[in-house]
Amino acid sequence: MTCGAPLDVRDKVSDSGWRETPRLRDMTEFKFSASTCQVEGELVPVAEIALAPQDGVYFEHHVLLWKDESVPLSSLKTAGGAKRSIGGMPHIVTVANGPGRIAFSRDAPGELVVLPLHPGMELDVREHAFLLASHSISYSFVRIKGLANMLHGGSGMFMDRFVTSNQPGLLMLHGNGNVMERTLRPGEKILIEPGGFLYKDSTVTMQTQQIQLKTGMLGHHNMYLAEMTGPGRVGIQSMYVHHGSGE
Amino acid sequence: MNTYVCRFCRQPSDPSQPTCPLCGAPVDIKDSISDSGWVKQPPIRDLAKLQFGQSHVQIAGTMVPIAEFNLAQQEMVYFSHHVLLWADPATRMQNMSMRGGWRRMMAGMPLIMMEAHGPGHIALSDNHAGEVIALPLQHGQSIWVKEHRFLTATGNIRYDWTSNDVWYTTGDSDEQETHYPMGQFGDVFTATERPGLLLLHAPGNVFIRDLQPGQSMLIQPSSLIYRDATVRMHLHLEYPRNQGFSFWRSNFDYRNIFLRITGPGRVAVQSIFERPEDMEMIRNHSYATRHRW
Numbered sequence: 001m002t003c004g005a006p007l008d009v010r011d012k013v014s015d016s017g018w019r020e021t022p023r024l025r026d027m028t029e030f031k032f033s034a035s036t037c038q039v040e041g042e043l044v045p046v047a048e049i050a051l052a053p054q055d056g057v058y059f060e061h062h063v064l065l066w067k068d069e070s071v072p073l074s075s076l077k078t079a080g081g082a083k084r085s086i087g088g089m090p091h092i093v094t095v096a097n098g099p100g101r102i103a104f105s106r107d108a109p110g111e112l113v114v115l116p117l118h119p120g121m122e123l124d125v126r127e128h129a130f131l132l133a134s135h136s137i138s139y140s141f142v143r144i145k146g147l148a149n150m151l152h153g154g155s156g157m158f159m160d161r162f163v164t165s166n167q168p169g170l171l172m173l174h175g176n177g178n179v180m181e182r183t184l185r186p187g188e189k190i191l192i193e194p195g196g197f198l199y200k201d202s203t204v205t206m207q208t209q210q211i212q213l214k215t216g217m218l219g220h221h222n223m224y225l226a227e228m229t230g231p232g233r234v235g236i237q238s239m240y241v242h243h244g245s246g247e
Numbered sequence: 248m249n250t251y252v253c254r255f256c257r258q259p260s261d262p263s264q265p266t267c268p269l270c271g272a273p274v275d276i277k278d279s280i281s282d283s284g285w286v287k288q289p290p291i292r293d294l295a296k297l298q299f300g301q302s303h304v305q306i307a308g309t310m311v312p313i314a315e316f317n318l319a320q321q322e323m324v325y326f327s328h329h330v331l332l333w334a335d336p337a338t339r340m341q342n343m344s345m346r347g348g349w350r351r352m353m354a355g356m357p358l359i360m361m362e363a364h365g366p367g368h369i370a371l372s373d374n375h376a377g378e379v380i381a382l383p384l385q386h387g388q389s390i391w392v393k394e395h396r397f398l399t400a401t402g403n404i405r406y407d408w409t410s411n412d413v414w415y416t417t418g419d420s421d422e423q424e425t426h427y428p429m430g431q432f433g434d435v436f437t438a439t440e441r442p443g444l445l446l447l448h449a450p451g452n453v454f455i456r457d458l459q460p461g462q463s464m465l466i467q468p469s470s471l472i473y474r475d476a477t478v479r480m481h482l483h484l485e486y487p488r489n490q491g492f493s494f495w496r497s498n499f500d501y502r503n504i505f506l507r508i509t510g511p512g513r514v515a516v517q518s519i520f521e522r523p524e525d526m527e528m529i530r531n532h533s534y535a536t537r538h539r540w
Binding site for chain 2 (some may be wrong): 012014015016018020043109110111159176177178180189190191193194196211213214221223225236238239240
């Protein structure tokens, strides 16, 4: 399995260690299982999948751009439907099976992040950031622990969790703006605006840190940042909704 | 002796580098000038570094660029708290004291400015697809910036804000509403003691031009990003000739609202701007020129 990253460009790493996600060239094609994915467009890229007969992908239903008439759709069984609805996550995750063509895109300028998952990997993704995942990846969601996290952390009550068991799989995300990744060493910490968080290895722990900002006669504001602690990868997006300050 | 002056930041610079070390503009490209005289501000190249004092900032990304600061000991930047993307836990952050909190809040301006003190790393980004603009300011130099375009400034740049005095009112007595087509206030930045660096973020593409003394132009009020302190501005109202298709509307409520900018001085505009507001009759307004076709 490949990820479509251009091989003839050097890694772009900032001085502080953030690596830019390789920008996929227009019409880049790569394989997963027996299927093919082609990425089209650069501003709001589209992922076009040619599904082989034995393959399938699942996705949130509103990211489906178009499909062949012959591609059957079904829904994925997800646990905790009511909790998901309360948490603002899609109640239904849709599955498309091959053979046939189907295409996906989200509705903001940004980048596609292609994450091939090897067997035995676990990845946490902010809600509403995943574009599609191949059928061999199991899907669940995790509740972010800690009251402050849930109420003020800004990355919502739930994160999507993707786990591979014996087989590899393909996970594609859409990050708003530019996407950067950094690998934290064991115990290394970084503070991130919760809206900028995109994904992390499940080995990276996430806690909320509160910063109180005084505004003179007008009282104070509280600012909440997500403290990420390694080891593992952390991905961020440069365009985000600021989840604000509790007053 | 260095005689090279960067075409974009107007500061003495180093032509041997691929990008200007003060503003990040590429040195090795030709100017891209439209027939009408607007110069396209070239985007700062991915991972270009800008030096200020003992610190530097690296611009990462091209769609919604991130400004990543490596702050030296004793150096500081300030910014509105909602643009903070990430920070090293070692970077000391605190809020900056601001005057006129109530008026700022009523005008929808950021109420909280934060300071980040070195040593440490910190990264800032806005949330629109667009460009980061770097404006190095010489000691004593001032520049006016439209509200909400400010990303960050070095500690020696003084921040002030002033009323734009560009407004109009619509509606009757109780329903009267005051509109500020370019915001109620503008930010004014002045370098004190030594040169400093000001970073702005503009949605879309950025175009600049130098207006000659007395030369004026009409622009969309919300498209203005920054202007030299010497450039004057006021409201301009145009009423298109009624061609009959809108006979039910008064000649007075069918109008276009522009900003007239008059040189001398440099101005910059962005290609994304806010949609003009509804067409209601203007009852009163700040000083304006008019044209009825």
